[in-house]
Amino acid sequence: MSLPTATVTDRPVVASVSLSEKGQDVWSAEHDSQCRNPVVESAEFAYNATNLVQINEQGVRLAARHIREKLLVESYTPRTWRTHPLHICPPEPYDPANPLTKSVLNWIFLISSLNFSFWSEKEGRPDRYGVEWSSGWNVKERSVHTGYWSLVAAIDRALAEDIPITDPNFYGSEILCPDSLIEHVFRRADQSDESVPLIKERIAIMREVGYILSNGYGASFKGFLDEFHRRNGGNGTALDLVKMVIEVFPSFRDEVYYENKKVCFWKRAQILVAEIWAAFYPASPTDTHPIFPGSKGPEIRRLTMFADYRVPQILHHLSILTYPQSLLHRLHSHAYLPSGSKEEVSLRAASIVSVERVREEILRLITEEDKERGSSASKLVSDAGLVSSVLIDFYLWDLAKKIENGKEKIEGLQTTELVPIHRTRSIWY
DSSP: OOOOTTSSSSOOOOOOOOTTOSSOOOOOHHHHTTTOOHHHHHHHHHHHHHOOSEEOHHHHHHHHHHHHIIIIISOOOGGGGGGOTTOOOOOSSOOTTSHHHHHHHHHHHHHHHTOOOOOOTTTTSTTSSOEEEESSTTOOOEEEEOTHHHHHHHHHHHHHTTOOTTOHHHHTOTTTSOHHHHHHHTOOOTTOSSOOTTHHHHHHHHHHHHHHHHTTSTTSHHHHHHHHHHHTTTOOOHHHHHHHHHHHOGGGOOEEEETTEEEEOOHHHHHHHHHHHHHTOOSSTTSOOTTSOSTTOOOGGGSOOOOOSHHHHHHHHTTSEEOOHHHHHHHHTTOBOOTTOHHHHHHHHHHHHHHHHHHHHHHHHHHHHHHHHTOOOHHHHHHTTSSSHHHHHHHHHHHHHHHHTTSOOOOSSOOOOOOOOOBOOOSOO
């Protein structure tokens, strides 16, 4: 299967927004606290119950100013999603009847279904698991992609080889798409000495989600979105979509019990919705979002960051999080942290709570500027997602990878050493 050729040949310039938009109500903490995401409540409980990883309030304040600069002054916006060379971009203007729209939604859904566990025992070495493919669509140069990008490259490579790997009818069928073919899709680069982690679990998830989509939603994620709109009368928000994903797909239910209380993290469900939000984000933040056209819009501010192993690393580097010596010792010794353990739950919960505080601090800064300038930008940037935990996560994740690869260094901000990621082998992240 070949993708329609209109995909990624022309990537739009990253959009920016003026902070002097008129006609917007000033954001308030009271307004923003309504209809909270259950993940926030879960994370606050787990953060206090584990009492291990701590949030450095001074680090939050200093980092918030740095991140605000990147998001609003240097225009790191949802449209930045379209600039990643391995991404497949939907048509503009939005056209639900265009085959490319359906293809992009299926592509995002499959990648989000499999977006977990890419850390390697050979971290930083050339023989770690990697996928060799083009450096981007319509690019002749080839690269060995590692980590999360190995997943994206493997899916893109399969499509370029006319394997319809993003079609739920195809990957959900053991006859059309045998295990051996999926293993071939994820084949390693010649220089790699290890295979993709958790291949059996990945295959099982592909069978599960493929079966569900093929037997209830017209064999496409677009069909799932159509049902989402029908259920919600066209007024569903991003959080409503997350909850429907959790309800329908068992492999997205990222939940543990800690001290007999259910703790929801919902990493992959939230990132699935966030990727769709960013991929289809309109050219202007004041335009209606085509996936969330209701009166409330996406309300993307209701989503949290995506609690994985990469963002806690950069949060600690930015002095937003502090680790006790016992945890630092375990990280430096590459000890395995079981899923649901005190350390692992604490790392994930503290990451969520701290990014929420960074977001609130950035909005507080903008609100103060509103008062000084007589403008009213704070509600606009919050409602449009230009200051959201989602976009902060996107920025921090990209920053962590650039620092790890030696491509960027934090300037003007006191940092701590970049400690190793925590090692938890899990389908949740």
